[in-house]
Amino acid sequence: MFDFTLPFTIDFDMMSGLSNTAISTKRYLSQMKNMFFDDKAYESMLKKEDVLVYEFYELDAPTQDSDLAFGTSITYPGMVGNEYFMTKGHFHSILDTAEVYYCLSGEGCVLMENMEGVACCMELKKGRAVYVPPGFAHRSINTGNIPLVTFFVFRADAGHDYKTIESKGFRKLLICDDGKPVLIDNPGF
């Protein structure tokens, strides 16, 4: 759809994160099975409505190290039990590649961890950039009441390894405790 050998532009609304000229990839609650800690809360919520948890743009950049993949990621506000709506999270297939996020709207966190067990959670707010260093899995978490919108860029050949997180989860969970986000050890890790 986009020819990455020639200059092009694409608009992303700074509040909603949405584009009129590209199609987003959508992740509904039904696609997030086993990602949230509270299975009961998940199942009961899913029975009521299969809500949209997050969406993002993949513009199909050529998978080569000279190109850059970019777009917006939009994580909607909501909770499953006392866990905030979040993205699945992933490592890059080429582990040794970084990613940059710039927050355009909303508030939340980027949860990160590497294979050596270094884990951290960085707060996101409008106007803040987060550097995800090479080797770090990353997940966006919306702790606010409006969509958490980030503009992201990574090397176009980096690829996505979702399986590692799907099978083990992150070491840490960000839960809502007395109305505030608190980072705890993941009992299921």
Add this chain to the structure above:
Amino acid sequence: MFDFTLPFTIDFDMMSGLSNTAISTKRYLSQMKNMFFDDKAYESMLKKEDVLVYEFYELDAPTQDSDLAFGTSITYPGMVGNEYFMTKGHFHSILDTAEVYYCLSGEGCVLMENMEGVACCMELKKGRAVYVPPGFAHRSINTGNIPLVTFFVFRADAGHDYKTIESKGFRKLLICDDGKPVLIDNPGF
């Protein structure tokens, strides 16, 4: 200053583009000799005041292909003769590397051209991303009345080749004709 092996955050104001926690590189009019077409206008303007034309952040990412360099670029409003304030512009030293811009504030253009002579000028406005493909020199031009602020990302080992543009210029100039930006052939190329 920033450790790119660990996650970190940095704030860039979305209107001004400025950060409180990093030092920008500043380009004053005196550093832009021979970049504008109208030498007379340049010299007479410089006699009055050595104004700040643009500034940007270099966070000194490790120069390796696994990392990403990022920051904001701020081109101030102004004119030299009938030519808009602009950045010097450059190729990447590793020519075959892309760059992504996302416009946070202001209006203007990204002027691009490759070694084969393909030239184009893409309009920038708040919320618009521009893809600078591998091989394309790029220059930001402010055609508005407020700072043109972009968030940029490129591969950290890409490097900057300023000399090619300094010696030859771009093939095209963006001038103000009857109050509107018009792209013309560069008579000095």
